[in-house]
Amino acid sequence: MEIFIKKLTSVDIERQLELPNDTRSDDLPPFHGSRDIEFPIKFGHDGVEVDVHCSRIAGRLAFTRGWVEIARNLRLNAGDVVALRKENNGRYKMTVRSGSA
Numbered sequence: 001m002e003i004f005i006k007k008l009t010s011v012d013i014e015r016q017l018e019l020p021n022d023t024r025s026d027d028l029p030p031f032h033g034s035r036d037i038e039f040p041i042k043f044g045h046d047g048v049e050v051d052v053h054c055s056r057i058a059g060r061l062a063f064t065r066g067w068v069e070i071a072r073n074l075r076l077n078a079g080d081v082v083a084l085r086k087e088n089n090g091r092y093k094m095t096v097r098s099g100s101a
Helices: 010-014 067-073
Strands: 002-007 036-043 048-057 060-063 081-086 092-097
Touching: 010 067, 048 067
Parallel strands: 036 092
Antiparallel strands: 002 081, 036 048, 048 060, 081 092
């Protein structure tokens, strides 16, 4: 199940990935009354998993700690498109499509 697709901006890469407005928190692991959650997201064809923190900031959802390191390691650029989906096994996977393609 696809949770969101987003075309990245420079702020998404340098600070935090603000999730699109239509992203529902119930598509993510439960917050259980907390402001932050942490969960593993699998990246790329090699299936590397990285723990990403998701925070509710002023009513918006954003990937915070962990995200900037991922963006740098994957060498993401403004204009690239990321998609997060929940797989049948309940795990999360992010795919990246180059904006220059």
